[in-house]
Amino acid sequence: MSKENNITVTKDFRRIENGYQMEAEICVIFSDFGKMEDFCNLLVEKLDSTVVVGSPQFFHTNKTMENIRLLSLYYLEVHLHSIMWVHFLQP
Structure with missing residues (x-):
């Protein structure tokens, strides 16, 4: 994401008595x-x-969410594989 896409500025100008007030978010x-x-x-x-x-x-x-999903699927696959491996080794 470029730096320009990471910043949003909202300005609000108001007249108050003899002056102006600016609020910015x-x-x-x-x-x-x-x-x-x-x-x-x-x-x-x-x-x-x-x-x-x-x-x-x-x-x-x-x-990042996609990377987390892929990583969790990988760990699930490794975990299931190790469970099956232990299951086959037990008499």
Whole structure:
């Protein structure tokens, strides 16, 4: 996934009395938990109370899910093979 696909920015401008207020929501997909923590800490350090950092939401990509399925099928096959092997060896 390219970096451009990993970032979504939503902006909202409002007129408030004699000025304007802007709110922005930035959603970023990280594949490295440490980088996500560093980024969140940087935002809080630089923007202080003007920023709210939400809780992370964890998920697996489709490719990762497919790899997990294939790996689990492989382990199931190995396990069943070893069970049959033990069964044949017992009198």
